[in-house]
Amino acid sequence: MRRFDLRWTSVCGLLACSTAACNSSPNGNAPPIDMTATDTNPLTTGTDATTATTGTSSDSDPDSSSSGGLTNCDEVQCTGHGTCEIGEDDKPYCACDPGYRLDGSGENCLVDEGCVQLRFLEDRCRQLLNQEPAVSLFFAVEFCAGTAVLPERLEELELTFQVLENGSDIQENVESYATVIPKPVESYVDLVIDVSDSITESQDLPLLIEELRTLVTSLTPGADEPDVYVAVHVFGRDSAEYVPFTRDLGAVDDALAAIADDPTPVVQLAGNGNGTDLYDAVELGINRTQRIRDLRDAVTWGGVLSTGTVVVVTDGNDTSNGTLNTQLITATTNNVISIGISAEIVNETLQMIGRDGSFLAPTPADWPPAFAEITQRVDEYPLRSYLLGYCSSTTEGTPNVEISVTGEGVRVAQTAICNFDADVFSTDPSLVCDASLFADECDDLACGGLTACGACTDDACCDGGQCQSPTTYNTCDEQLELCAQADLICGSEGACVEPEPLGSGSCGLGCEPGVTYCDDEMEQCVAVHAPGASCDGPQECPELNCQRENPDNDFTMPICLPGALMYDDCGSDDAACEVGSYCQSECLPRNRDAETCGGPDECRRGECNPLGESGNLCGGPTLCYWAWDSKVPA
Numbered sequence: 001m002r003r004f005d006l007r008w009t010s011v012c013g014l015l016a017c018s019t020a021a022c023n024s025s026p027n028g029n030a031p032p033i034d035m036t037a038t039d040t041n042p043l044t045t046g047t048d049a050t051t052a053t054t055g056t057s058s059d060s061d062p063d064s065s066s067s068g069g070l071t072n073c074d075e076v077q078c079t080g081h082g083t084c085e086i087g088e089d090d091k092p093y094c095a096c097d098p099g100y101r102l103d104g105s106g107e108n109c110l111v112d113e114g115c116v117q118l119r120f121l122e123d124r125c126r127q128l129l130n131q132e133p134a135v136s137l138f139f140a141v142e143f144c145a146g147t148a149v150l151p152e153r154l155e156e157l158e159l160t161f162q163v164l165e166n167g168s169d170i171q172e173n174v175e176s177y178a179t180v181i182p183k184p185v186e187s188y189v190d191l192v193i194d195v196s197d198s199i200t201e202s203q204d205l206p207l208l209i210e211e212l213r214t215l216v217t218s219l220t221p222g223a224d225e226p227d228v229y230v231a232v233h234v235f236g237r238d239s240a241e242y243v244p245f246t247r248d249l250g251a252v253d254d255a256l257a258a259i260a261d262d263p264t265p266v267v268q269l270a271g272n273g274n275g276t277d278l279y280d281a282v283e284l285g286i287n288r289t290q291r292i293r294d295l296r297d298a299v300t301w302g303g304v305l306s307t308g309t310v311v312v313v314t315d316g317n318d319t320s321n322g323t324l325n326t327q328l329i330t331a332t333t334n335n336v337i338s339i340g341i342s343a344e345i346v347n348e349t350l351q352m353i354g355r356d357g358s359f360l361a362p363t364p365a366d367w368p369p370a371f372a373e374i375t376q377r378v379d380e381y382p383l384r385s386y387l388l389g390y391c392s393s394t395t396e397g398t399p400n401v402e403i404s405v406t407g408e409g410v411r412v413a414q415t416a417i418c419n420f421d422a423d424v425f426s427t428d429p430s431l432v433c434d435a436s437l438f439a440d441e442c443d444d445l446a447c448g449g450l451t452a453c454g455a456c457t458d459d460a461c462c463d464g465g466q467c468q469s470p471t472t473y474n475t476c477d478e479q480l481e482l483c484a485q486a487d488l489i490c491g492s493e494g495a496c497v498e499p500e501p502l503g504s505g506s507c508g509l510g511c512e513p514g515v516t517y518c519d520d521e522m523e524q525c526v527a528v529h530a531p532g533a534s535c536d537g538p539q540e541c542p543e544l545n546c547q548r549e550n551p552d553n554d555f556t557m558p559i560c561l562p563g564a565l566m567y568d569d570c571g572s573d574d575a576a577c578e579v580g581s582y583c584q585s586e587c588l589p590r591n592r593d594a595e596t597c598g599g600p601d602e603c604r605r606g607e608c609n610p611l612g613e614s615g616n617l618c619g620g621p622t623l624c625y626w627a628w629d630s631k632v633p634a
Helices: 062-067 151-156 205-218 249-261 264-269 278-299 326-331 347-353 364-384 435-443
Strands: 003-005 035-037 076-078 082-086 092-096 100-102 109-111 115-120 134-143 160-165 177-180 185-194 228-235 239-246 305-314 335-340 358-360 385-391 400-406 411-414 416-419 461-463 466-468 516-519 524-527 569-571 581-589 607-610 616-619
Touching: 092 100, 115 400, 115 416, 134 364, 134 400, 134 416, 134 435, 160 385, 177 435, 185 205, 185 239, 185 278, 185 364, 205 249, 205 305, 205 364, 228 249, 228 278, 239 249, 239 264, 239 278, 249 264, 278 305, 278 326, 278 581, 305 364, 305 385, 326 347, 335 347, 335 364, 347 358, 358 364, 364 385, 385 435, 400 411
Parallel strands: 003 177, 115 411, 185 228, 185 305, 305 335, 335 358
Antiparallel strands: 035 076, 082 092, 100 109, 115 134, 134 385, 160 400, 177 385, 228 239, 400 416, 461 466, 516 524, 569 581, 607 616
8 A cells, every 4th residue: 555654745746847047056145135326326126126326426526417316336235135236227127146036125135945955965776775765865855045945834835745666657567665754963064264464454353353253153053963073174275174164152252262362373274365266165165074974974884864065265366377176076965154254355266156145245244144144054953854755666777866846936957866776675575664764763762763863972873773982803814993992903814913013023923003013124113203304205204195295296205194084185096094094096985785895994884795796895884983082173
């Protein structure tokens, strides 16, 4: 019998976007439109957009009198949800940004709630391996302006979900079952802040810092609410981490306050303030946010759902001669918001960065409403996230799964699409997917699970659905981290062994990575070099990273650099990637079960197995060899 239990909604038909107002790449989201001319006269409004005019002619201004009003966009400042354009009558006006519409008065730009978009918050469909044919999908529903569609608003608008598998509505399959599963969602927020001289030498710096501190304080979760983690990255001539991701929001607040007291240390951290490395900073913020979410997913074996938000604060344009990675911005599962805090910014660039919200707030008076709206968005992002589980009748191949919504008068700008591998489901007829699977899965699991059954304490990790302390494994197959818990190394025979002592031995058993390395001429283990010293390979460095500080400058020698984190460059084995990742030109997250692999180091379970026509896939016994407290401050 066919059953659909979608909690807030039922499964219905699909509507397609057919109007220009429903933009698949919305941007330009800001506080209510402020249609302010450079003089003191008010602006009047037109029919389809807000037209800027002086309202009356001026005897003392012949140009204004003859033109009948403002004549170009240099005379208009549209700071809110609109931008200045020149109309067919050659007069400037403030037009609403994509995802917004004029209200009945024709004076204010409001969120267009008739335009909706969906996208996945993870990079895959979740599915069971060698078990029931069950799939779960973690996605978000937003209005095209980038604001959240919360469950209660979803219900008020009578929006309903639709699940398509290979283009077919699963509602038409009598063997299917689907349900929306309420789950807590953690939030990871990265503040990427411009600390170039134009900001840090400004008398308005304390006002900006106060807005950022208010944002952070406002994100503090309640006693029974999921954790919120915040990081701070800064950029001037270069970009750098100032505060790593932490749930200690008080520490973040203190670090921000320190910038207002004395910005010199943070400016030095960012190279110096003579430049704006905006594009690299955006990429760093997205990658660091994705890194921490990927690590959280790995240590909990999918037991925790999370959203990520990158908030970029800048007063100017990029001066590095670099290129904005628009492909990364388009593809990321994190929300990206930009706020320009001066009138010197090219708004088109700001909008390209702020895929999920671009705020132009050129004066300190514009900052409070802009930051207030950003805070609301960031706070609501976890709440507009949905986990939907369903039973698939597909038995082979990699079906395409699409999630959409429908409702009267609603246009769908973007649907959420992913794939799963039906070949890895069990063929055991007794393993049936039904409502009880989704309702009862977490009864016996402390962590992990198709339906995100939870996390362990910070000093533990998830192993087969249960929590335990990180352990050392007998076999390591060149995977150093599998031996680290007992201070052992991965020996030449693929087993964890004691390293050779400093200054003795023949390096036969192996030296201790990050402490000693094998000197081929002396044939013994010698101490690694100091950070910043020249090196011939990662084994010579404390953090196993031997690369040029600037990879584009061939005239410099490789030196010992800080450890390579996930999504950092690792060259051709020029760096050992952090625990939980592997090197393939850059450090990538270890693959999940049933994902393709080229070697055991690419898999979370440490095994890459040939599985017939499917090729090599990750699988094997569970591993628990690092804990969450090794990645985040206490």
